[in-house]
Amino acid sequence: MDHLPAEADDYDIGSLTSRIATVETRLEGRVERLLARVFRDFSSGLVTRLVDLDGTIARAGGEPAPLDTDVLEGKSVSFRVLPSGELLDSSGWAHLAGAGRGGDLVSELLLQTVMRLPRDVPRVGRPVPSSYRVRVPVDAFVTRDQNWIVAFEKAEAPDGCRGCTAISYRGEITETGKDKHPARPMKITGKGTVSGTMVLSRGARALLQHDFAFDWERTVESTRSNGTLRGRVKQTERVVGSLRAEDGK
């Protein structure tokens, strides 16, 4: 809590922050992806679902406790992507958005399922720079925009992975977002670093493995009806994830 309004004096902020300030959540499960539609520009409509989830939650370095993931089970997001991984559109975020819905836990993972590829195959010592925007249309009131500036590099394929190509990437992301709902006027600004490695099968022309990590620093500000600052919360988030193709395909 970086800036609190006078109204906060009436509440026990200490107990609230002790519960929500330092939290580590771990999720495991399967990501189902099905091709639902091919558009006229040959982009694909992909439905990406989260299933068989299991999770734990730990507070302030304490022992992890089981986490009820029912609210996330079976939820899906639809992506419209070009073969290069360029994200043209997405929908379904509204069903994950909001406190207690878990969308913030899985949004990076879901977006990484459609990680875009560099325009050229990187060679040793010749990274391929790339920059692009990612828009997350949460609902009619909330949108989040990310600017990615990354460099792709050739990486070492895992031992024993025949016919594999590995590409690593590293870069910076800036994020802005706004909640235009009149009852909760808020905005978010964020800055983060991202790194990851994708392992692709040349023969199967498929992604075998994708490991990634994000380090975010976000600031959420709420405003009063006259446009002045009401509250400001600064959040630091580290997201580490791994996607692996089943049966190595």
Next chain:
Amino acid sequence: MIRLLTTAAVLAGLLPGAALAQGMGGDPKDRLDWPGSPTDRYLTSDELRDRLHAATDGFFACFRASLRSKPEGGASVTFVVDREGEAGSIEVDRGKAPESLVPCVQQVVAGIEFGAHDGDPLDVSYPLVYEVDTRGARILPYPIVFTRPRPVRLPLLGLPLDVTPGELRMLELILTEDAPAEPEPPPEPEDSPAEGEAVEPASDDPAAEGAE
């Protein structure tokens, strides 16, 4: 300029009329959340309405069997569509219609296949508007299906999945609700002004608190 216009005219002639009509955004049916789009795994009120309208014949049969001489009026049915796409907790508000209408409408709604979806169970309310004339009762497909929207709370703030309702409410009260500040009595002036004389507002007026 003439060459430019000629080029534009030739290009316009090459483009199909439909493409020009779509505009820069493309065909709206290409949107992922276009109603009825197979890409979307969530039920919308438009999709619910289409399925309920497709069952109009069933509703019509119920009303024709139950009503002969009642005046025109309204009834409604409420139900919950679970994630398997089946309707449950079906309740019929029959209005002035006879009791025999209730099980018949429940049977019709239970028979509708809404299709499996990835969203939360959906509370639905659908008005059944009917009128009675010399040929019996007629059901008029209602153009709107009512669903209960789920409140979205603090969508920009990252919060633990197991945040309690009390913690969430406290955060909302602190961050988002512009509760009017309690008006405080103005400080007692040393020299009370004469009756009817204007008093300058104090600098720590709670009304000015918002301008921080």
